[in-house]
Amino acid sequence: MTAVVTGAGRGIGLALAAAFAARGMAAVGTVRGEPPAVAGVEWARLDVAQPASIAAFAAGLGGRPVEILVCNAGIYPDRREWVERGYPAAMWAETFAVNVTGVFLTVQALLANLDAANRPRVGIIASQLGSSTRAAGGSYIYRASKAAVVNLGRNLAADLGPRGIAVGIYHPGWVRTGMGGPAADLDADVAAAGLLARLEALSPATAGRFETWDGETMPF
Secondary structure (H helix, E strand, O other): OEEEEOOOOOHHHHHHHHHHHHOOOEEEEEEOOOOOOOOOEEEEEOOOOOHHHHHHHHHHHOOOOOOEEEEOOOOOOOOOOEOOEOOOHHHHHHHHHHHHHHHHHHHHHOHHHHHOOOOOEEEEEOOHHHOOOOOOOOOHHHHHHHHHHHHHHHHHHHHHHHHOOEEEEEEOOOEOOOOOOOOOOEOHHHHHHHHHHHHHHOOOOOOOOEEEOOOOEOOO
16 A cells, blocks of 8 residues: 655655555655655655646556555745745745645645545645634634635545545644644654544545544534
């Protein structure tokens, strides 16, 4: 079985790739720069903001079946912006290119690989900040991108379900990573274990749900 994790160079993505490898799966982790030294993980270059990079990555996989695709690559550049100033247009474009368009294009490029698998699943790493119900202000670009990717995931679940590809959407928790910071609640390995449990339980019958790493339902 092959599992692909985008944005696997650090944080949750790295913990997920290592966890898949520890379970004996063929784990493919993607990075933009130099990969970390992790036993059992096969590394590949991928910049999800660049369509040509996505196409090259898919071509490198050839016809290899992919049982699990985790779309984890993401950026959060606007945590220190203010509504009175900041939030430049270029920041909006870059964030959506990575957090939304990059997810769609990666899934699209790997459809043949997913179709070739016995039990194909796609996990989209979103965030509770993408919940419109829980809108609390600030981080407008990141929140909007994660709200968009939640919507994207639900629509992909509707369209891909009939062909046997299950799509789930997940809030990974507040994790101690470069993005989450040192004061966060969870260790990356704990979050990864919970996300693996969600992916194991994922099926076409449960697709389209927005859940936390530990199985709670997230409001849309």
